[in-house]
Amino acid sequence: VFIPIFVLAVSVEAPLRAFADGSWPSGCYVEAEGACLMDGDSMTVLYSKNGDTPYYPASITKVLTALLTIENCSLDETVTFSEEAVAYEEDNSTIIGASAGDRLSVRDCLYSLLFHSANDVANALAEHVGGSREAFVAMMNEKAAELGCTGSHFNNPSGLTDPDHYTTAHDMALIMAEAVKDPVFREIQSNLYYTHAPIKRYPDPNDPWNTVYAKHKMLKRNSFYYYPGVFAGKTGFTTTAGNTLVTACEKDGMTLIAVILN
Numbered sequence: 001v002f003i004p005i006f007v008l009a010v011s012v013e014a015p016l017r018a019f020a021d022g023s024w025p026s027g028c029y030v031e032a033e034g035a036c037l038m039d040g041d042s043m044t045v046l047y048s049k050n051g052d053t054p055y056y057p058a059s060i061t062k063v064l065t066a067l068l069t070i071e072n073c074s075l076d077e078t079v080t081f082s083e084e085a086v087a088y089e090e091d092n093s094t095i096i097g098a099s100a101g102d103r104l105s106v107r108d109c110l111y112s113l114l115f116h117s118a119n120d121v122a123n124a125l126a127e128h129v130g131g132s133r134e135a136f137v138a139m140m141n142e143k144a145a146e147l148g149c150t151g152s153h154f155n156n157p158s159g160l161t162d163p164d165h166y167t168t169a170h171d172m173a174l175i176m177a178e179a180v181k182d183p184v185f186r187e188i189q190s191n192l193y194y195t196h197a198p199i200k201r202y203p204d205p206n207d208p209w210n211t212v213y214a215k216h217k218m219l220k221r222n223s224f225y226y227y228p229g230v231f232a233g234k235t236g237f238t239t240t241a242g243n244t245l246v247t248a249c250e251k252d253g254m255t256l257i258a259v260i261l262n
Contacts, residue, residue: 032243032260036169040177040248040255043148045170054151054166055261058236058244059094059117061159063172064140065125066114066188067179072129075107075184084133085123093160095120097201097209108196110188114234116212122158133157147174161240169259172246176257180232180248189232189248192220218247 028047034055037047045051083100096118098104104112104121106128112121123133130136133156140154149171155164179185195211202209216233217225229249236244242262249256 030260032262034169034259034261036173036257036259038170038173038177038257038259040180040257043174043177045173046256048170051170052151052168054168055244056161056165056238056241057159057167057172057261058238058241059159060172060234060236060244060246060259061154061157061165061167062113062117062122063179063234063246064143064154064175065122065136065157066110066185067175067182068136068139068143069106069110069113069125069129070182070184073106075105075110077106077128078103079106079109079124079128081120081124082127085127086120093119096196096212097199098124099200102199104197104199108194110184111191111194112196112212114188115194115214117215117235118212119158119160122156126157144171144175147171147178149174159236159238159241161238167261169261172259172261173257176232176246176248176259177255180255180257186232189214189219216245216247 030049033050034053035049036045036051038045081098081100081102086098086100094117096112096116098120109121109125112118113125126133126136130139136157137155144152144154151168152171153164153166155162193211193213198205198210215235217223218227218230218233220226227249229251231248231250233245233247245260247258
């Protein structure tokens with residue numbers, strides 16, 4: 001059985017639930033408070049640590065935002081940024097620096113969402129897809145329930161801190177398992193950088209600020225954390241949520257989803 005030891009890095013008290021032959025690796029420990037390792041095809045939980053305990057997800061929320069966008073839009077549709085979408089919501093909020101009236105394609109927005117983790121883009125996509133952020137949030141919770149999530153409630157499209165915005169490691173694994181079945185999501189995740197159309201703040205198409213880069217180090221061959229087979233993932237961080245991470249890996253026809261929270 002292929003069991004990658006993601007850098008989940010405290011001994012794990014939760015039982016190991018696996019259909020393996022007893023060859024689970026020794027010395028496995030997880031520093032994160034919540035974790036789940038799931039078979040992406042059968043949805044079998046291979047490992048869980050507080051897997052059904054709610055935590056703040058931070059920007060791994062954007063996997064669900066991207067999934068809903070892909071399911072409801074064509075990549076060539078134009079997204080117009082509103083004043084509300086570009087308003088700063090939290091100190092040090094990650095943005096591409098869009099201004100009200102900027103127009104980008106859905107494709108541009110998805111790369112900026114998943115690579116740069118841009119919160120202004122998350123807001124703009126929510127308004128574009130749902131008509132309003134409130135309507136989009138309702139779509140998020142409906143989709144989560146449809147996928148079998150039982151311990152989550154989403155209250156914004158970006159993952160910024162909100163007491164009513166939380167998920168579990170198991171629920172996020174279900175969401176990621178669904179996302180990686182989508183060919184558009186997989187195509188985006190197969191790249192390491194992307195240059196979106198110019199915006200008012202950076203009108204030169206060649207301005208380096210218009211290029212966004214994948215942040216998940218396990219995808220990068222020149223990184224110490226590179227892991228062969230990893231093909232998709234999303235990082236997250238806020239002071240309240242701590243570090244969060246969702247990762248998808250393939251080997252020998254098997255897809256595994258790993259999630260860590262806090």
